[in-house]
Amino acid sequence: MTHQTIQTSSASAASASSTISHMPWILAPRRGRLAAGFAAAALAACSSVPLPPERPAPVEIVPPAPAVATPPAGIERSRSRWVAVDWSELPGWNEDRVAEVWPALRASCGRPAAGWAELCARAQLEPPADDGAARAWLARWLQPWRVESLDGQPEGLATGYFEPLVQATRQPRGEFRVPLYAPPSAAAMPRPGWTRQQLDTLPAAKAALRGREIAWVADPLDALLLQVQGSGRLLVDEADGSRRLVRLAFAGHNEQPYKSVGRWLVERGELTLETASWPAIRAWARRYPQRVQELLWANPRVVFFREEPLPDPTVGPRGAQGVPLLPGRSIAVDAASIPYGTPVWLDTTEPLSATPLRRLVMAQDTGSAIVGAVRADYFWGWGADAEAQAGRMKQPLRLWALWPRGVRPN
Template identity: 65%
Template sequence: MLLSTLSIRLPGCRSSSIRSTGLAAVAILGLLAGCGTARLPAPTPATVTPPVITGELPATPAPLPPSPRQVLQRERSRWVSADWNELPGWGSDRASELWPALLRSCGKPAPGWAETCARAALESPGDDLEAHAWLMRHLQPYRIESLDGQALGLLTGYFEPQLQAQRRPGGAYRIPLHAPPPELAQRRPYFTRAQIDGDAMVRTRLKPWEFGYVDDALDLLVLHIQGSGRVLMQEPDGRQRLLRLAFGGHNEQPYQSVGRWLLERGELRGGDASWPAIRDWARRNPQRLGEMLAANPRYVFFREEPLPDPKLGPRGAQGVALTPGRSIAVDRASLPYGTPVWLDATEPLSNTPLQRLVMAQDTGGAITGAVRADYFWGWGAEAEAQAGRMKQALRLWALWPRGQRPG
């Protein structure tokens, strides 16, 4: 990222202005090197035995041995200490945009984060350069690997569906949204999706728990798969309210991918099981939509919640609101919730680099393994298009407080 004139104030340093035509990372490293209180710890000099000179001096001095790397092992991953210049694209991100998500995670800090979180709240950076410098001063990067040393993994995407609904059935709006019935906790497994959708006796039994109606069964399936969403609800008096549908439980039936069901039957061309491809198949085969939906017996129930800030996503597994473009779901056995992460991948539609700071704030049933993440795109049609096609190669670096061992 090219910079114009930048001003920065680091704790204990004079305010400085930089006119740079190079990378932001160069400016960050220069500031850290030039400020007494912001200096990174110097590496311990290695002891090297001088070579015995028997003739001409060598053209270049013998290289010093590399500094030993710290290797930490978690249940499903290895953390290998790294230098900041090893992070691809470091310095190019809008690092100050991470701060709201970071502070939300600090409301439920991971072990070892209390002091760093207190600093983050008191020393909020004024711009991206200050944010990068703060992170480099207080955190240590670790490359994430599998237990057998594999550093390349998979990045997928998810989003928050946004639907329109009516409080009462009418016209095309006849597909019900269900709150969890009281008997859900006692009867396990509960009725399958096919029974809830097509059995008259089961539908009558669940009638008291219908609280809204949508017009598209495939949209409802997407909502069930994502586990939460937002809905623009039309009330009987004509008013519209934007609400969040939070996960309220499911029927304890196994989840089955409808994309895989279509692939196994040769219904999708070229092996493309993305959501745009599934929607296209459904448009071309409306008479088989019920058959496809029944292939996934899992059914999800929802609870209505207010939506005080439409700019924030649903609560993730950490218990804090997700931030579009700054939150990821991870395997907790690899990365603790509340960990800042440097992500190196590409965007699905443009194939442009996706190198940015994100927070590990969520998880998912399919998100397992060391180098594995699900990127939260937000909500709406564009978020669905990006998330539905995302299946990218991935590398990850965890950023952890200096002097603290990851729990």
């Protein structure tokens, strides 16, 4: 999944990592991006008979880890430093429903990272019965490592992404006049390809895309949103009057640099770093419809798609690891900091409520704006709630990578 995040800079982000230079996904691009909320109910009971003496709360027994050599204190990767820590350092570790990550873990095991083959076989054969069993399994076989920048900074940036759902028509009609394209032939496009403005205005450039239309949408910002996220879902009105749900998958781009429309608005004083979000960009476009074309042309990159069937709407798009993303349990990372297929403990907050977001996720995707040691893009899923969360997410972050005991992180 190829996605992009609106790039800006801020003091907090800069201090977190020297390589972080962006805001939420609206400010930059992705490569290939619903979180499940849980509440606990309290049960109260009363009785007229004497209550038995209180019993101590059951203690969760974690099997001892296999006898292995003590891990080194720290290991340097090309963009991060991993520091071995105790499980007690992971905030909220005993509160997450960690068994929910198992489908994502098993999916990643279809393309295991180096050193994971034996443990992936165990994960396939030993699915946990509940969260306690999952925690015990993880504690037995994995070693937690705090992820830091090369200069020792443990804090970074969390943003969010999602899979848009957009209504479309198979033929242009009414307000549905904005095309989504399959890639042009190599012979028809120069290298690098024409810019967005050139594709809209030059006869030769327009001819290169003629006949490559997949569908038409009504709002040019919806088309941009699909391109920024790198994939999406279309609810298409077919020529025969039927309606079909399909997926658009990333199929390439015009080899032009990505320029953030959010940054463009901030630089012109139309928005501030604090207010820049996808809802704010849409609101600006409604106020100044005559300037929308100028806004779009500020980003010369155009993304092309291929259409895929979507027989099961509960399955997410494929990330850069080549496996389907699981809402609330998949993240995009800088693969030079954290390898694909690594379980990661995430410590951040939700964007709309600042509620702690501490959970086990899988590193399964990346993005051209996802650069840095402590950097994650959280996959919220699809639908209006996912868009609202992802479009505003720009939160402080800490990460811990979980790696097989006795295996040196590569």
